[in-house]
Amino acid sequence: MKNIRPELIRLFKQGYCTPQISKIAKTIDEPSTTIHYNIKKLEKEGAIKTYKAVFDYKKIDEGFCAYVLIALSADEYGYGNPERIAAELARNREVESVDVISGDWELIVKIRTKDQDEYYEFLRRVISGQKGLQKSTSMISLKQIKTEFVTLQNKTQKQQD
Numbered sequence: 324m325k326n327i328r329p330e331l332i333r334l335f336k337q338g339y340c341t342p343q344i345s346k347i348a349k350t351i352d353e354p355s356t357t358i359h360y361n362i363k364k365l366e367k368e369g370a371i372k373t374y375k376a377v378f379d380y381k382k383i384d385e386g387f388c389a390y391v392l393i394a395l396s397a398d399e400y401g402y403g404n405p406e407r408i409a410a411e412l413a414r415n416r417e418v419e420s421v422d423v424i425s426g427d428w429e430l431i432v433k434i435r436t437k438d439q440d441e442y443y444e445f446l447r448r449v450i451s452g453q454k455g456l457q458k459s460t461s462m463i464s465l466k467q468i469k470t471e472f473v474t475l476q477n478k479t480q481k482q483q484d
Contacts, residue, residue: 332378332383335375335376335378336375336376337373337375338372338373338374338375339375340374340375340376341374342358342362342374344358344359344362375471377470377471377473379475380435380467384437385435385436385437386437386438387435387436387437387438387439387441387442387463388433388434388435388463388464388467389433389434389436389442389461389462389463389464390431390432390433390434390461390462390464391430391431391432391434391446391450391459391460391461391462392428392430392431392459392460392461392462393408393428393429393430393431393432393450393456393458393459394427394428394429394456394457394458394459395408395429395430395455395456395457396455396456396457397457398455405423405429405430406423407455408430408453408455408456409421409422409423409430411453412430412432412449412453415445415449417434417435417436417441417445417449418432418433418434419433419434419435420432420433421433446461
């Protein structure tokens with residue numbers, strides 16, 4: 324059988340997933356037609372942007388997660404355009420999310436790589452060369468407990484529940 328795993332992971336990240344209507348119907352004890360109608364309504368209103376998979380990132384070689392806080396130079400932020408740098412950063416496959424924030428920092432970037440070596444290369448290739456950055460600091464995630472509103476449990480936690 325042909326291995327299409329990388330292509331599936333890429334597509335699932337982009338939103339090529341569909342809701343499991345029958346499973347939802349059983350969970351909340353409502354007819355499938357009611358579920359379908361309400362989902363379509365949420366989609367039409369723009370409340371649902373996409374459906375995507377929640378991964379065990381270690382199993383897809385993206386188990387190293389870091390958050391980078393970025394302060395922009397006065398010139399860059401003074402023009403009121405932190406979105407330009409955020410959009411440039413978002414183009415990189417390692418970047419899971421970019422947010423414009425308030426406080427001492429202007430941006431927070433969530434990055435996923437295979438390991439710290441890949442993360443270091445990302446910092447050298449992307450962050451270090453980014454025009455308009457005044458300073459940055461990294462925070463490494465040691466263990467993810469919840470992501471995208473899904474609580475992650477390991478086998479020992481499941482057995483204890």
